[in-house]
Amino acid sequence: xxxxxxxxxxxxxxxxxxxxxxxxxxxxxxxxxxxxxxxxxxxxxxxxxxxxxxxxxxxxxxxxxxxxxxxxxxxxxxxxxxxxxxxxxxxxxxxxxxxxxxxxxxxxxxxxxxxxxxxxxxxxxxxxxxxxxxxxxxxxxxxxxxxxxxxxxxxxxxxxxxxxxxxxxxxxxxxxxxxxxxxxxxxxxxxxxxxxxxxxxxxxxxxxxxxxxxxxxxxxxxxxxxxxxxxxxxxxxxxxxxxxxxxxxxxxxxxxxxxxxxxxxxxxxxxxxxxxxxxxxxxxxxxxxxxxxxxxxxxxxxxxxxxxxxxxxxxxxxxxxxxxxxxxxxxxxxxxxxxxxxxxxxxxxxxxxxxxxxxxxxxxxxxxxxxxxxxxxxxxxxxxxxxxxxxxxxxxxxxxxxxxxxxxxxxxxxxxxxxxxxxxxxxxxxxxxxxxxxxxxxxxxxxxxxxxxxxxxxxxxxxxxxxxxxxxxxxxxxxxxxxxxxxxxxxxxxxxxxxxxxxxxxxxxxxxxxxxxxxxxxxxxxxxxxxxxxxxxxxxxxxxxxxxxxxxxxxxxxxxxxxxxxxxxxxxxxxxxxxxxxxxxxxxxxxxxxxxxxxxxxxxxxxxxxxxxxxxxxxxxxxxxxxxxxxxxxxxxxxxxx
Amino acid sequence: xxxxxxxxxxxxxxxxxxxxxxxxxxxxxxxxxxxxxxxxxxxxxxxxxxxxxxxxxxxxxxxxxxxxxxxxxxxxxxxxxxxxxxxxxxxxxxxxxxxxxxxxxxxxxxxxxxxxxxxxxxxxxxxxxxxxxxxxxxxxxxxxxxxxxxxxxxxxxxxxxxxxxxxxxxxxxxxxxxxxxxxxxxxxxxxxxxxxxxxxxxxx
Numbered sequence: 001x002x003x004x005x006x007x008x009x010x011x012x013x014x015x016x017x018x019x020x021x022x023x024x025x026x027x028x029x030x031x032x033x034x035x036x037x038x039x040x041x042x043x044x045x046x047x048x049x050x051x052x053x054x055x056x057x058x059x060x061x062x063x064x065x066x067x068x069x070x071x072x073x074x075x076x077x078x079x080x081x082x083x084x085x086x087x088x089x090x091x092x093x094x095x096x097x098x099x100x101x102x103x104x105x106x107x108x109x110x111x112x113x114x115x116x117x118x119x120x121x122x123x124x125x126x127x128x129x130x131x132x133x134x135x136x137x138x139x140x141x142x143x144x145x146x147x148x149x150x151x152x153x154x155x156x157x158x159x160x161x162x163x164x165x166x167x168x169x170x171x172x173x174x175x176x177x178x179x180x181x182x183x184x185x186x187x188x189x190x191x192x193x194x195x196x197x198x199x200x201x202x203x204x205x206x207x208x209x210x211x212x213x214x215x216x217x218x219x220x221x222x223x224x225x226x227x228x229x230x231x232x233x234x235x236x237x238x239x240x241x242x243x244x245x246x247x248x249x250x251x252x253x254x255x256x257x258x259x260x261x262x263x264x265x266x267x268x269x270x271x272x273x274x275x276x277x278x279x280x281x282x283x284x285x286x287x288x289x290x291x292x293x294x295x296x297x298x299x300x301x302x303x304x305x306x307x308x309x310x311x312x313x314x315x316x317x318x319x320x321x322x323x324x325x326x327x328x329x330x331x332x333x334x335x336x337x338x339x340x341x342x343x344x345x346x347x348x349x350x351x352x353x354x355x356x357x358x359x360x361x362x363x364x365x366x367x368x369x370x371x372x373x374x375x376x377x378x379x380x381x382x383x384x385x386x387x388x389x390x391x392x393x394x395x396x397x398x399x400x401x402x403x404x405x406x407x408x409x410x411x412x413x414x415x416x417x418x419x420x421x422x423x424x425x426x427x428x429x430x431x432x433x434x435x436x437x438x439x440x441x442x443x444x445x446x447x448x449x450x451x452x453x454x455x456x457x458x459x460x461x462x463x464x465x466x467x468x469x470x471x472x473x474x475x476x477x478x479x480x481x482x483x484x485x486x487x488x489x490x491x492x493x494x495x496x497x498x499x500x501x502x503x504x505x506x507x508x509x510x511x512x513x514x515x516x517x518x519x520x521x522x523x524x525x526x527x528x529x530x531x532x533x534x535x536x537x538x539x540x541x542x543x544x545x546x547x548x549x550x551x552x553x554x555x556x557x558x559x560x561x562x563x564x565x566x567x568x569x570x571x572x573x574x575x576x577x578x579x580x581x582x583x584x585x586x587x588x589x590x591x592x593x594x595x596x597x598x599x600x601x602x603x604x605x606x607x608x609x610x611x612x613x614x615x616x617x618x619x620x621x622x623x624x625x626x627x628x629x630x631x632x633x634x635x636x637x638x639x640x641x642x
Numbered sequence: 643x644x645x646x647x648x649x650x651x652x653x654x655x656x657x658x659x660x661x662x663x664x665x666x667x668x669x670x671x672x673x674x675x676x677x678x679x680x681x682x683x684x685x686x687x688x689x690x691x692x693x694x695x696x697x698x699x700x701x702x703x704x705x706x707x708x709x710x711x712x713x714x715x716x717x718x719x720x721x722x723x724x725x726x727x728x729x730x731x732x733x734x735x736x737x738x739x740x741x742x743x744x745x746x747x748x749x750x751x752x753x754x755x756x757x758x759x760x761x762x763x764x765x766x767x768x769x770x771x772x773x774x775x776x777x778x779x780x781x782x783x784x785x786x787x788x789x790x791x792x793x794x795x796x797x798x799x800x801x802x803x804x805x806x807x808x809x810x811x812x813x814x815x816x817x818x819x820x821x822x823x824x825x826x827x828x829x830x831x832x833x834x835x836x837x838x839x840x841x842x843x844x845x846x
Contacts, residue, residue, distance in 0.1 A: 518690040
C-alpha cells in the first residue's frame with residue numbers, strides 16, 4: 001500500500017474503497033467481540049461461511065466479523081445488511097436457514113428476532129429494539145458496521161477525516177480550543193475536563209511530551225473500553241493522534257491490560273495498518289507532523305489504572321501511585337509532561353472535530369456533555385453495553401434500555417463507578433446521569449460500571465465485597481488505604497457474621513473519613529465510597545445486622561436459617577434428595593425436617609422446593625421453630641390409585 | 643532559586659522553590675511528626691503521619707507535608723482538629739501492628755491514640771519502607787524488598803542477595819521503628835543457614 005501523502009489523497013483512497021463496495025450487496029455482520037466469542041460466535045461465522053460456500057455465494061455475500069454492538073445478553077448478535085435485520089442468540093445450526101431464507105429467499109426468520117417481553121411484538125431492525133432505540137450510540141454504534149482488523153472499513157465510514165482536517169486546516173491551538181469548547185470530560189473516572197488537561201500538558205516545560213490511552217479497565221463488571229479498543233481501534237488511534245497534534249507530542253502509548261488479548265491484537269494490527277497508510281509515523285498526510293504509538297501491556301494490577309501508577313508501570317517499575325501534588329500532565333512518564341486519557345475519551349475526539357464542539361456541547365447537561373457508555377450488568381433484563389446521552393435518568397437507563405428487573409423482583413439499588421463508586425437507591429432513580437449529580441449522591445460516574453441490584457442483595461455484603469476487592473487491589477503503600485481498608489473489611493465481615501458491635505457504624509464512618517482524607521491516591525481516597533453510600537441509604541440494614549443479628553435480604557449465611565414449614569411440606573422428597581449434606585430427615589409421607597447442625601445454608605432445598613408448595617423458608621433474626629415431633633410427621637394421603 | 647513566603651501555624655516562613663512543606667517547617671524549627679521520612683532518602687509519603695492542613699486557592703485540604711511542594715502564600719496548619727483526628731486514627735491503625743513500638747507510643751500519647759482500638763495484627767511491620775529504600779537508595783543493594791500488594795504486602799529479604807550483603811551491613815536495623823525488621827532478618831537467616839548445597843559459596 002503506498003503511503004497517503006495528503007488529505008486529497010486520503011479522499012481519493014476513500015472514494016476508491018467506496019466505489020468498490022456495493023451498498024446493496026448482502027453483508028452478514030457477526031459480533032466477534034469477547035462476549036459473543038465466549039458464546040461461540042466463531043462457530044457461527046464458520047457455519048455461515050460453510051453455507052455460503054455450499055450455495056456458491058462467495059462472490060455475492062460478504063461476511064464481516066465485527067466488534068461488540070453491546071447486546072451481550074442476547075449474543076451471538078448477527079446483523080444482515082442492507083436491510084439491517086438483527087438476529088439474536090444465533091447458533092451455528094441457524095446458519096443454514098440464515099442463508100437459504102434471509103439471503104436467498106429474502107425472508108425474515110421470526111424465531112431469531114427480538115421479542116418484546118411485555119408486548120410480544122417482534123423487532124426486525126436493530127433500531128426497533130427498545131434496548132437500542134433508547135440509546136444514543138455515537139461512539140459504539142460503529143462497532144457492528146466494521147471489521148476492526150480492516151482499516152478500509154474504518155475509512156469507508158469516514159475514518160481519519162478528522163485527523164486530516166486538523167492537520168490541514170487547524171493549528172494545534174485551534175484544536176485545543178475546540179476540545180475545550182466541547183467541554184469533554186474524562187471518561188475514566190474523575191471527569192477532569194480533557195481540554196484543560198491537554199492545555200496543561202502542552203504548556204508544561206519539557207522537550208518530550210507523551211500522550212497515553214488508559215485501557216487498564218479493571219472495575220468488576222465493566223467492559224466498555226475493551227469493546228471500543230477491540231471493536232473500533234482506529235477511532236481511538238485517530239483521537240490519540242489528534243490529541244498528540246494539539247499537545248505537541250510525538251510519542252504515544254496504549255496501556256492495555258494483559259487480560260484483553262483481543263484488544264491487544266486488534267489495536268496492534270490497527271497501528272501497523274495506520275503506519276502503512278501513513279496515518280502514523282513521519283510526516284503524517286504530508287503535514288510535517290510526526291507521531292508514533294506503542295502498545296504497553298499491563299501486568300494485571302487494578303491500581304495501575306490510576307494515572308501516576310500507570311506511568312510508573314510504563315517506566316518498567318512496580319505500578320504504584322506517586323503523589324500527584326504536581327499533575328502527571330506536567331510531570332508524568334520519565335518526568336515529562338504526559339497526557340493520559342481513557343479509551344472512550346480519546347474515541348470522542350474525532351467526533352468532536354468532525355461535527356464541531358457546538359454540536360457536541362448540545363448533547364447532555366450543563367456540566368456533562370456528550371454520551372457515556374455504561375456496562376449495564378447485574379439484576380437487569382438487558383445486560384450489555386449501553387451508550388446514552390448525559391442527563392438521561394438512571395430510571396430510563398435501567399428500565400427503558402435495560403428492560404427492568406428480571407423475575408418480577410423489586411429494584412433495590414444501582415452501584416455506579418465500580419469499587420470507588422457508591423450505591424444509589426430507588427428514591428434517587430430520577431437523578432440525571434451527570435458527573436456532578438452522581439458525586440453529590442455519594443457515588444461517581446467512574447469509568448461507567450453500572451451494577452443493578454434487586455431486593456435479594458444485602459448492602460452490608462455488597463460493601464464487604466467491594467472492600468474485599470480493594471484489600472487485594474490496593475498497592476499497599478500508604479497506611480490509610482491499606483490499613484483503613486483492612487480494618488473496614490474486618491468490621492464489615494464481623495457485621496455480616498452476626499458479630500457486629502454497637503459503635504461499628506461510627507467506627508466505619510471514622511475510618512472512611514481518614515481513608516478519604518489521608519490516602520495517597522484516588523484508589524484510597526474513594527475506597528470508602530461503597531461503605532459510606534450504603535450506610536447513607538441503607539443504615540437500617542446495618543442496624544438490623546448489628547442489633548437484631550438479622551439480614552433483611554437473607555444473604556449473610558451466618559444470620560439466616562432454612563426451615564421447612566410442616567403445614568406446607570408435602571413430603572415430596574425433592575429437597576431431601578438434593579441436600580448435599582444429608583441434613584434433611586424425612587421420607588415418603590413423612591414431613592421433612594432440616595437438621596440445623598448439619599445444614600450448610602447452601603439454599604439448595606429452597607431452590608428445589610416446588611413453588612406450588614413453597615414449604616422451605618428462609619428466616620433471619622429469629623430462632624428456628626423447634627422440629628415437629630416425630631410422631632406428628634406422618635402425612636395422611638388421599639390415595640390417587642384405586 | 644526564587645524565594646517563597648508561606649505561613650505555617652500563623653508564622654511567616656521563607657522557603658526556596660522546590661522545597662516541601664516539611665523541609666520549610668524544619669528549617670523554621672516547626673515540628674511535624676514523621677515515621678517513614680529519612681533525610682537521606684527520597685520522600686515516600688506512606689505513613690501519612692505528617693499530614694497537615696493547607697489553605698490554597700480558597701480551599702482547605704489535607705496533604706502529606708513530606709511531599710507537598712511549597713507555594714507562595716500557602717497557609718499551613720500543622721495542628722488542627724482534623725489533622726489531630728487523622729493522625730490519631732493513623733496511629734491506631736499502626737499500633738494494631740506494633741503496639742509496643744516506642745516511637746508509636748510517644749505519638750499515641752500526644753494524639754490520644756488507643757493502641758487497643760483495633761484488633762492486633764500478626765505482623766509488627768508498618769511498611770514504612772525505610773529498610774527497603776535505604777538498601778536500594780543508599781546502599782544500592784536491594785537486599786530487601788516489598789512483596790505482594792494490598793493488605794498482603796510485606797517486607798522480605800531476598801536470600802540470594804542478603805546472604806552476600808547483609809552480614810556486615812545491617813545499617814537498616816536502627817532505622818526500623820518497630821521490631822519487624824530484625825524478625826524478618828532472623829527468619830531469612832534461619833532459611834539461609836546452612837546454605838543450600840547449590841549456593842555459589844560452596845563452589846570452592
